[in-house]
Amino acid sequence: DSGVTQTPKHLITATGQRVTLRCSPRSGDLSVYWYQQSLDQGLQFLIQYYNGEERAKGNILERFSAQQFPDLHSELNLSSLELGDSALYFCASSGSGDNTGELFFGEGSRLTVL
Amino acid sequence: GQQVMQIPQYQHVQEGEDFTTYCNSSTTLSNIQWYKQRPGGHPVFLIQLVKSGEVKKQKRLTFQFGEAKKNSSLHITATQTTDVGTYFCAAVTGKLIFGQGTTLQVKP
Numbered sequence: 406d407s408g409v410t411q412t413p414k415h416l417i418t419a420t421g422q423r424v425t426l427r428c429s430p431r432s433g434d435l436s437v438y439w440y441q442q443s444l445d446q447g448l449q450f451l452i453q454y455y456n457g458e459e460r461a462k463g464n465i466l467e468r469f470s471a472q473q474f475p476d477l478h479s480e481l482n483l484s485s486l487e488l489g490d491s492a493l494y495f496c497a498s499s500g501s502g503d504n505t506g507e508l509f510f511g512e513g514s515r516l517t518v519l
Numbered sequence: 520g521q522q523v524m525q526i527p528q529y530q531h532v533q534e535g536e537d538f539t540t541y542c543n544s545s546t547t548l549s550n551i552q553w554y555k556q557r558p559g560g561h562p563v564f565l566i567q568l569v570k571s572g573e574v575k576k577q578k579r580l581t582f583q584f585g586e587a588k589k590n591s592s593l594h595i596t597a598t599q600t601t602d603v604g605t606y607f608c609a610a611v612t613g614k615l616i617f618g619q620g621t622t623l624q625v626k627p
Binding site: 407438440446447448449450453461463495497504505507508509510511512513 | 525549550552554561562563564567607609611613614615616617618619620
């Protein structure tokens, strides 16, 4: 158990819909990262937050947005969903904001878009 | 943008054989991390390398960071079936960018 909690574990929805994925970091961790992993693909960096502020942005689509709340949990919003958005979405947390510490990953949220 | 190339993509070995995966960056890295993802699981941190030329060992696993801090490798000696999974390097250059991973299959 990494201490990072992601909900929901599984989500099936239709094209054009909007979903929200939620992540609770390890206790005390200020950094939250979001990654997308498609079938047989690597981990694509989406975005990083540190203590409520956006710290780094990757190849995140404009249809996607994220935020980190004062209690440090984070949400990833995916809208106007397309078939290609089907993937495993991982949240990870870290105690550092400068990527010098290890990441602790959640179990992931598997999104299926039909 | 930042690219991290990892090879090979797949490797099938007989139990007891050695295995190596390589990670290459087009730019100098601050540090590099390695993760392992078991089938159906999530990535788990293995190690972080920071210094140029650094070599670290964890039992049968040996990690190296290149002198120019642009490449790294993970070597597993005498693979076991428990080594099965995908090994990722993660390069740090302001962002934490993962390589595509090397999936290791071990035949008993």
